[in-house]
Amino acid sequence: MAVLTFTPQGIYCPAGDFHVDPWRPVDRALITHGHSDHARPGHARYLATEAAAPVIRHRLGEITLDTIRYGETRTIGGAKVSFHPAGHVPGSAQIRIEVDGEVWVVSGDYKTEPDGLSEPFEPVRCHAFITECTFGLPVFTWAPQATTEDEINRWWASTIADGRTPVLAAYALGKAQRILAGLDTSIGPILTHGAVENVNEVLRGQGLALPDTIRVTPEVNPKDHPGALVLSTPSGLGTPWLRRFGTVSTAFASGWMRLRGVRRRRAADRGFVMSDHADWDGLNAAIRETGAERVFVTHGYTSVFRRWLEEQGYDAAVVETEFEGESLDRAEEEEA
Amino acid sequence: MKRFAALFTRLDQTTRTTAKVEALADYFGEAPEDDRLWTVALLSGRRPKRAVNATILREWAAESAKIPLWLFEESYPIVGDLAETIALVLPPNRQESDHSLTHWITEIRRLPTLEEPGRKALVRDAWDRLDATERFLFNKLLTGGFRVGVSAKLMTRALSKATGIDEPDLALRLMGDWTPDSTTYRRLVLEPDPDEDLSRPYPFFLAYQLEDAPEDLGPVTDWLAEHKWDGIRGQLVLRGGQHHVWSRGEELMTDRFPELAAARDFVPEGSVIDGEILAWEGDAPLPFARLQKRIGRKTVPKKLLTEAPVILKAYDLLEWQGEDIRERPLADRRALLETLVAGLPADAPIRLSPRIDVPDWTAMAATREGSREIGAEGLMLKRMSSAYQVGRKKGDWWKWKVDPLSIDAVMIYAQQGHGRRANLFTDFTFAVWDGDQLVPFTKAYSGLTDAEFRRITAWVRKNTLERYGPVRAVKPHHVFEIHFEGIQESPRHKSGVALRFPRMSRWREDKPVGEANTLEDLKEMLAAYG
Numbered sequence: 001m002a003v004l005t006f007t008p009q010g011i012y013c014p015a016g017d018f019h020v021d022p023w024r025p026v027d028r029a030l031i032t033h034g035h036s037d038h039a040r041p042g043h044a045r046y047l048a049t050e051a052a053a054p055v056i057r058h059r060l061g062e063i064t065l066d067t068i069r070y071g072e073t074r075t076i077g078g079a080k081v082s083f084h085p086a087g088h089v090p091g092s093a094q095i096r097i098e099v100d101g102e103v104w105v106v107s108g109d110y111k112t113e114p115d116g117l118s119e120p121f122e123p124v125r126c127h128a129f130i131t132e133c134t135f136g137l138p139v140f141t142w143a144p145q146a147t148t149e150d151e152i153n154r155w156w157a158s159t160i161a162d163g164r165t166p167v168l169a170a171y172a173l174g175k176a177q178r179i180l181a182g183l184d185t186s187i188g189p190i191l192t193h194g195a196v197e198n199v200n201e202v203l204r205g206q207g208l209a210l211p212d213t214i215r216v217t218p219e220v221n222p223k224d225h226p227g228a229l230v231l232s233t234p235s236g237l238g239t240p241w242l243r244r245f246g247t248v249s250t251a252f253a254s255g256w257m258r259l260r261g262v263r264r265r266r267a268a269d270r271g272f273v274m275s276d277h278a279d280w281d282g283l284n285a286a287i288r289e290t291g292a293e294r295v296f297v298t299h300g301y302t303s304v305f306r307r308w309l310e311e312q313g314y315d316a317a318v319v320e321t322e323f324e325g326e327s328l329d330r331a332e333e334e335e336a
Numbered sequence: 337m338k339r340f341a342a343l344f345t346r347l348d349q350t351t352r353t354t355a356k357v358e359a360l361a362d363y364f365g366e367a368p369e370d371d372r373l374w375t376v377a378l379l380s381g382r383r384p385k386r387a388v389n390a391t392i393l394r395e396w397a398a399e400s401a402k403i404p405l406w407l408f409e410e411s412y413p414i415v416g417d418l419a420e421t422i423a424l425v426l427p428p429n430r431q432e433s434d435h436s437l438t439h440w441i442t443e444i445r446r447l448p449t450l451e452e453p454g455r456k457a458l459v460r461d462a463w464d465r466l467d468a469t470e471r472f473l474f475n476k477l478l479t480g481g482f483r484v485g486v487s488a489k490l491m492t493r494a495l496s497k498a499t500g501i502d503e504p505d506l507a508l509r510l511m512g513d514w515t516p517d518s519t520t521y522r523r524l525v526l527e528p529d530p531d532e533d534l535s536r537p538y539p540f541f542l543a544y545q546l547e548d549a550p551e552d553l554g555p556v557t558d559w560l561a562e563h564k565w566d567g568i569r570g571q572l573v574l575r576g577g578q579h580h581v582w583s584r585g586e587e588l589m590t591d592r593f594p595e596l597a598a599a600r601d602f603v604p605e606g607s608v609i610d611g612e613i614l615a616w617e618g619d620a621p622l623p624f625a626r627l628q629k630r631i632g633r634k635t636v637p638k639k640l641l642t643e644a645p646v647i648l649k650a651y652d653l654l655e656w657q658g659e660d661i662r663e664r665p666l667a668d669r670r671a672l673l674e675t676l677v678a679g680l681p682a683d684a685p686i687r688l689s690p691r692i693d694v695p696d697w698t699a700m701a702a703t704r705e706g707s708r709e710i711g712a713e714g715l716m717l718k719r720m721s722s723a724y725q726v727g728r729k730k731g732d733w734w735k736w737k738v739d740p741l742s743i744d745a746v747m748i749y750a751q752q753g754h755g756r757r758a759n760l761f762t763d764f765t766f767a768v769w770d771g772d773q774l775v776p777f778t779k780a781y782s783g784l785t786d787a788e789f790r791r792i793t794a795w796v797r798k799n800t801l802e803r804y805g806p807v808r809a810v811k812p813h814h815v816f817e818i819h820f821e822g823i824q825e826s827p828r829h830k831s832g833v834a835l836r837f838p839r840m841s842r843w844r845e846d847k848p849v850g851e852a853n854t855l856e857d858l859k860e861m862l863a864a865y866g
Contacts, residue, residue, distance in 0.1 A: 137407075137414060138408075139414065139415055139424035140424075258424065259415055259416075259420075260417065261415070261417065261754075261757065261759065262758075262759065269349060269350055270349055304407065
């Protein structure tokens with residue numbers, strides 16, 4: 001029997017009778033990380049890393065959640081499972097599942113470049129690797145994080161010099177904090193959208209070092225914070241919420257900003273190429289380092305990436321899932 | 337190239353017109369004159385010809401990127417732009433280059449003189465010396481499709497800011513048959529010789545659609561009204577014993593309309609006439625489709641000349657006896673034009689666009705309603721006292737088109753757009769009912785907001801029935817109101833009709849597919865207006 005099968009509820013392990021990141025309610029769910037397309041409500045029991053648990057609790061409320069340390073092995077039925085850093089967002093994990101000596105790894109979402117905040121990605125040797133490929137095309141390659149941080153800080157300073165307020169949009173969990181950690185606070189203070197600040201509080205509570213931020217509430221007058229950068233969610237752009245900041249310059253941080261067409265369509269003034277997903281080279285390196293012979297590709301450019309892997313000598317297959325990754329649709333619909 | 341790339345980055349990073357003008361003006365103030373000239377040329381549509389065929393360019397790019405060609409081909413539609421796709425897949429450049437824009441354009445223009453291995457070496461060497469943005473621009477120049485979201489008007493404004501020369505004056509200087517080979521920045525922009533280019537047309541004066549009630553324009557007698565003809569707006573330039581025909585898009589079309597050469601026999605030297613080129617028979621225009629057959633051809637076979645003979649319907653006189661009379665009131669220009677045309681023989685290829693003389697706006701509105709029946713798109717209203725200005729301006733000239741024709745149709749196929757619209761489904765095929773069958777009759781790709789395109793895109797992804805290459809057949813579920821300006825019989829289309837300017841005017845989410853229009857409805861429209 002296969003270590004994992006693909007069912008309408010999600011990825012399933014028959015030997016351990018559990019699911020990984022299921023999208024329909026199940027009895028026992030192993031969760032890779034707290035993004036809403038992976039950690040969904042309605043399961044009877046949850047298992048996640050200690051570092052991911054606070055955000056999952058924050059988002060899903062009262063759930064039965066057991067935690068596990070990175071690298072700790074636990075036996076569930078006939079399966080041995082352990083969680084390993086995925087480098088995607090703080091607390092994110094790949095899940096290693098061993099049944100009768102055969103090892104499969106579910107990557108969840110991951111990136112290979114250390115971001116200074118998330119536990120850095122660790123390759124895990126396995127026989128079969130289930131990988132995302134959100135950015136599985138050779139046009140998607142990321143510059144080193146330091147370069148992008150530099151661009152953001154320069155944009156912040158020059159926007160202030162132009163007499164406008166910089167408003168940068170990023171996903172509330174992960175990307176926002178990664179940007180925060182790279183901001184040059186000598187330029188000015190940082191104002192945050194409530195959805196970003198909620199996650200900040202959770203992560204600070206578990207010991208992550210983030211620069212000081214000011215939550216934007218009705219009482220906060222932006223004029224009292226000259227030189228500030230505003231960190232928003234994508235849905236904050238293009239809403240009345242923005243009006244309080246006067247003349248703004250908007251920016252969006254996403255891997256999709258690599259494409260000029262998407263950049264222009266968003267009609268943000270700037271697009272910064274920053275993703276919490278592996279780029280083309282990252283995906284290929286990660287797969288190589290697992291030593292896996294079989295690769296299942298989930299969300300992203302699956303059919304193209306599968307064909308590429310086949311040509312590289314892997315036994316590759318596409319698995320239809322309901323994961324979205326850094327979805328272009330979602331990124332764009334949030335704005336609408 | 338670095339300076340040009342920096343300019344491009346500044347232009348690309350803003351949507352504000354003032355910021356774009358500022359960036360361009362800075363550039364025009366500091367770039368070498370050769371580069372300025374080329375930049376003016378590029379932004380006014382004078383691009384170098386495509387120097388390498390796109391197929392071979394893809395092969396070179398895939399080879400340099402060390403990826404299989406099929407993978408490059410899969411990436412291209414996602415990016416939506418060939419030049420950009422190449423720039424994105426190539427490995428980082430290993431060398432640097434301080435060469436100017438002009439240098440790289442010169443290199444590109446040298447390509448056709450080289451054998452293939454030489455061409456390849458040149459292009460690959462360039463890729464290795466240029467950074468990501470420079471490389472993208474180089475590829476854009478190479479593939480001959482240089483468009484960067486800067487209009488000629490905006491460029492002219494920036495150049496005016498940088499040089500202190502008036503915008504209308506500059507616009508005139510930049511018109512005509514020049515290329516960067518035939519002139520210099522100094523001669524073109526700074527110290528022009530008015531007699532140098534005898535073919536040079538004037539910048540066109542364009543009108544906005546009238547949105548308010550015509551009564552708000554004041555007494556009807558202040559206005560010259562005429563039909564808005566549906567052809568190609570053009571200028572006929574007669575100077576120095578030659579004639580030149582220019583389109584509104586500043587394309588020289590003299591050879592495409594040889595009929596107009598006869599003007600040399602009747603129209604005096606030093607005349608420039610603004611008008612509409614129309615396929616014409618007897619007293620009425622032929623359908624636009626007939627004229628269209630001639631547009632695509634550089635030279636015209638005899639058969640087409642008899643099937644779709646053209647005339648120039650004269651609107652205005654811009655130059656008379658060698659003098660620029662654009663500043664004189666329209667009433668005076670029109671009087672001169674009428675005198676000029678009255679002196680022409682009856683078979684001359686120049687006819688006056690008749691004035692519509694009616695006592696009041698009510699009668700004017702009634703005349704407008706009847707436009708379609710005589711093959712016009714509506715009316716033009718021009719203030720009698722107006723000068724012939726530059727570009728699209730509000731106030732003195734208005735187009736008052738008839739309301740478009742309208743039909744409710746079912747979306748049955750969808751295709752992704754390109755460039756700014758890559759990754760969005762924006763190109764749709766629409767059908768009407770013929771009994772219980774849906775018959776496709778038109779495509780349309782404009783009229784929706786970005787938010788609506790995003791919504792329909794998400795829907796298309798989930799409701800695809802079948803794929804034919806890039807085209808997806810979708811569930812017949814959505815009804816759209818399609819607006820169009822005209823309808824013609826067309827044996828090439830399954831439905832038997834072809835529409836003019838079809839676009840989506842409204843997404844009729846309230847309407848079930850069963851209530852869309854029928855082929856019978858289309859045929860009735862064809863009988864009435866075709």
